[in-house]
Structures are given as C-alpha cells and as structure tokens.
Amino acid sequence: MAFDGTWKVDRNENYEKFMEAMGVGIMKRKLGAHDNLKITIQQNGDKFNVKEASNFRNIEIEFTLGVNFEYSLADGTELSGAWTLEGNKLVGTFTRKDNGKALKATREIVGDELVQTYLYEGVESKRFFKRG
Numbered sequence: 386m387a388f389d390g391t392w393k394v395d396r397n398e399n400y401e402k403f404m405e406a407m408g409v410g411i412m413k414r415k416l417g418a419h420d421n422l423k424i425t426i427q428q429n430g431d432k433f434n435v436k437e438a439s440n441f442r443n444i445e446i447e448f449t450l451g452v453n454f455e456y457s458l459a460d461g462t463e464l465s466g467a468w469t470l471e472g473n474k475l476v477g478t479f480t481r482k483d484n485g486k487a488l489k490a491t492r493e494i495v496g497d498e499l500v501q502t503y504l505y506e507g508v509e510s511k512r513f514f515k516r517g
Contacts, residue, residue: 388433388475388492392499393517394422403503403510407488409460416440417459423517424499433468464488 397418404414420439427434431450437443441459448454448468456464456479466479466488477490489504499514 387473387494388426388499389428391423391425391517392514394420395498395513395515397513398511399508400510400512403505403508404460406506406508407458407460407462413460420459422512422514424514431470 401414401418404417409417420441422437422439425436425438433446433448433450435446435448437446439459446454446456451467451469453465453467456466458464463482464479465482466477468475468477470476473493475492477488477492479488479490480486481488486506491500491502493500493502497516501512501514503510503512
C-alpha cells in the first residue's frame with residue numbers, strides 16, 4: 386500500500402542513455418526526458434491499477450503480481466512480463482517482443498520519493514517521483 390498515491394516525475398538519472406540503448410531516436414529521447422510523467426498507483430492486495438499520464442499519452446494498466454501481461458512503452462516498444470513484490474520493492478521482468486531482450490524495472494519508496502530504476506543491456510537509469 387506504500388505505493389498508493391499520485392507521483393509526479395521530479396528528476397532523471399541517465400534516462401537519455403537508457404532510451405538510446407532501447408533504440409529510441411534522438412528527437413523522442415529529448416522529448417521523453419521532459420515528459421512530465423505522472424503515475425497514479427492503487428494497490429488492492431496483489432492487484433495493481435496504474436494510470437500513467439504524460440505529454441505523450443494517457444494509459445491505464447491493471448496487473449496482478451506474478452501474472453504475465455502485455456505492455457507497450459511510450460515509443461511503441463511491445464513488452465511481455467510480470468511484476469513481483471520482493472520485500473518492499475516492486476520488481477518487473479519484461480521481454481521485448483521485437484528482439485527478445487530483457488528489460489528489468491524496479492519501483493521502491495525511498496524516503497518521500499518513488500524511485501523507478503530501469504536496466505536494459507547493461508544501461509541503468511533512475512527516475513525520481515514526488516507525491517503530487
């Protein structure tokens with residue numbers, strides 16, 4: 386339940402490098418670094434409802450911990466995978482449909498921030514969100 390609430394992106398670390406590794410073109414990387422992403426998370430047991438609102442799109446995702454689902458990134462990259470809870474961390478393990486490569490994502494509360502970490506092809510990036 387600690388994840389519940391609305392979170393607005395505050396700052397990024399290495400996000401453009403991550404997007405470059407993912408194959409996102411330079412124009413989309415520049416725009417993506419300033420997407421004003423806002424995430425609203427509601428947890429009910431092992432079920433999550435996540436709303437993502439940014440300059441580019443508004444989507445709603447529902448998932449159950451440990452159950453595979455399909456997801457599409459803002460740039461159109463199609464993924465399949467699942468979120469699990471490891472201690473106080475949400476851990477997502479996804480596979481790209483176009484090339485079979487793995488993308489790992491974690492969400493954890495650190496102090497008063499939601500920290501989202503991505504790892505793809507050895508490139509790690511972090512996005513920091515504040516309650517908004």
